[in-house]
Amino acid sequence: MVEEVSERVMGDCSTSSMSSNLSEVFHFSSGNPRIEETRGIMHLFSNNHLSSHLPVDRKPLLCVLFVPNHMTYADFCQFCGSFIQHMLEMRIVRNDGMEDCYSILIRFDEQKAADTFHKHFNGRKFSSLEEETCNVLFAADVHYTGSIEHTQSTPASSTEQPFCAVCLERLDQDTSGILTTICNHSFHCSCISKWTDSSCPVCRYCQQQPGNSTCSVCQSPENLWMCVICGFVGCGRYKEAHATRHWKETQHCYALELETRRVWDYAGDNYVHRLIQSKTDGKLVELNHHCHHDNDGCCGCECGADPEFSETILNSKVEAIVNEYNELLTSQLEDQKMYFESLLQEVEEEIARETKEAVEKALCQNPRLTKLKVRLDKCIEEKKFHDDISDNLTRNKEIWEAKILEIEEREKRALKMKDEKISELEEEIATLMASIET
Template sequence: MISADLSDSSAASNVTQAFPFSSGNPRIEETRGVMHLYREDVTPTSSELPVGRKPLVCVLGVPNHMTYADFCQFCGSFIQHILEMRIVRNDGMEDRYSILIRFDDQNSTDTFYNHFNGRRFSSLEVEACRVLFTVDVQYTGSIEHAQTSPASSTEQPTCPVCLERLDQDMSGILTTICNHSFHCSCISKWTDSSCPVCRFSQQQPEKSICIVCQTSENLWICVICGFVGCGRYREGHAIRHWKETEHCYSLELETQRVWDYAGDNYVHRLIQSKTDGKLVELNHHCAHADDGCGSCDCSGDPGFTEALLNSKVEAIVNEYNDLLTTQLENQKIYFESLLEEVEEETEREISKAVEKALSQNQKLQKMQVKLNKCIEEKKFLDDINDNLLRNQEIWESKIVEIEEREKKALRRKDDKIRNLEEQLRDLMVCFEGGNTVEQLPASNELEDNSVLPLQIESSSRNGTKGTTRRTNRG
């Protein structure tokens, strides 16, 4: 077991951080402790490694999908320098685990740190290897959850795979999360994530809940379709599932026992052991006595015992075959009824869809007729609009011509009016001149036929001309 002493804890408290951890199979025994690691800001680069470090590091936060063999392959170039590796789980990290590694010397430890710190576990993943120097590992105690056998409670001196002694000086030792130790070369050949001894897996399954009410207590899973429901002492969703689907076999998750709702009894033959997790046959007592077959004749003759055992096995096989046949027949009837319901429902949906399609087709036809009428009306209105536009242009040109003619007529009229006004003025002048001559006195009459010149201006279309009027006496 990896451990260390923290003699200078007061001096290292400012540069370390504590990580509580646990290991062991929770069903059997759980070991808890605290590991003190140097903070990441203390070792930023390879040139500033912490003073007083030890050949002990911790690979923190390894993804659960990496098995023991995967990690041994990842750090395979340093396996010969590793004395011991221990798998632990950190509190608060459900999907990750950590690995405590002790090397043979400080130089190998520093080289491992410089090579793997910050390096990704795989080119296809984003998770990076996080290596921290370990100051101290303290074990606070262990809790036993079940009675274990003496063979499982003591550490095995040999590797369970190769049966060789677990000598740390000769080769590295890997202790799994369930506290079983192996050689690194032996465990690297085990591709499964479970332990080769107790089959405890580091990849713990997710906690199941009732699909309907989300409770996690008294759960039963249907062995036919996998429906998870609570028992009849909770909300009764498991038995309700049986009434709805006729799936009469359900497995209790806590005890791994199978219940037959149709027969109203348990029908399991194998159960999971609480000590090591293996499947074992359910204990049953002889029908003749409560303490076994000691009082009947079957315990005397070995041949009779073997024949009795074979007959029991054959009876169990026949019973299982009959049970399976009955269940299959019931499932056949049930699924045939479901298929009939589905076919009827499909036919109803098809008829509804056809009726809806016909109604939609009729609506589309009516809309098409309306659309054609609208198109015709639009075409007619477009023709009328074109004709009106052409007429507008014609009338505009006619209006322009009429306006020009009116302007010319107005100019001629104005000229005529001017001429008439000039002629009228000339006539007025002539009349005024005639009246003046008649009013002259006789004494002022001219003798010897003298002529009185009068200048008369007249206007006509050809211009203005002067006339002389001769006035004779007498």
């Protein structure tokens, strides 16, 4: 179903008259091709390398063309650096006819920021290790021209949700820039900058397509077989037979045909419908099928598996899904815990700051409280001064008491020595008197 619309994207950018330097028309599309694809046209001002003057009728709306697919949204946000805070909205669109790159529409909060971004990044390499350069053009207007629905969308999916799917906060351009992915899911730029994967955090759609497989020896893209044991990719017997040569050299007898996804057994020279791993030696062996239907009633071998084996396979799948869900739930709960803990810390810091401001405001508004606070501070200083003096006096008292004890001990020793000397002299006098009398 195609609905013709004349809806303009990227906010309130109005259509302007086409000036002389507006000569490039760019066709683009967005949305998941499996669900709904929306096409549009944007008119771009031509990039005149010979002149350094910017277009006269320009708006704060830019388009970055031909961004390589291997560059994730987080990489581009990091590439923009400090300009990310001036971006109100970014929208990822698909280049028509190009599968290895995409483009980004950016709306800035002011014309000065858009001009600075254009001068700083136009012609600059995305990385010093790559040859791709950043092509920045001013956009005059952008229109959606049609929408194609490939599947019937549910009311929940067709209604735009004004909340970020990562942090669950409301999407508001005044607080943080909004990035809309190529599958039309919107996030905060600060949230998507932490998403290192190239896929969408909601639907897992990835713009970067896997490369085409080729033979590891002759680089042939046709009739390819992949070794189930080691992953070697080689061409079949109708080309250079490198897959067969790999089997002869390594004795890896099982190969997967990439086109039909069927497994060939070189040793048995036939297709193997189902493989299981042996419990004895760990090798891959063929599972024997026992069909419960008659030969005429069985249209394939899907019903031929053993019931116990089918139940085991089902239980293993259920267990794997449960484990994956538990790991996902645990990681998400941990992320939410860290997020809300950071919010609580911010609230506590804000409350402490507001309390301090309220106290200072109350003191300023009441002169009596101010005087009391001054007197209190003065009393605290005086108390501290007296405490210091008291501590000094206490220390001096202890020192002098120790000195007095030392002097008393010295005087006692001197008196004792004097008494002993007197006693000796008296004994000598008595001896002399006795000698004189005789």
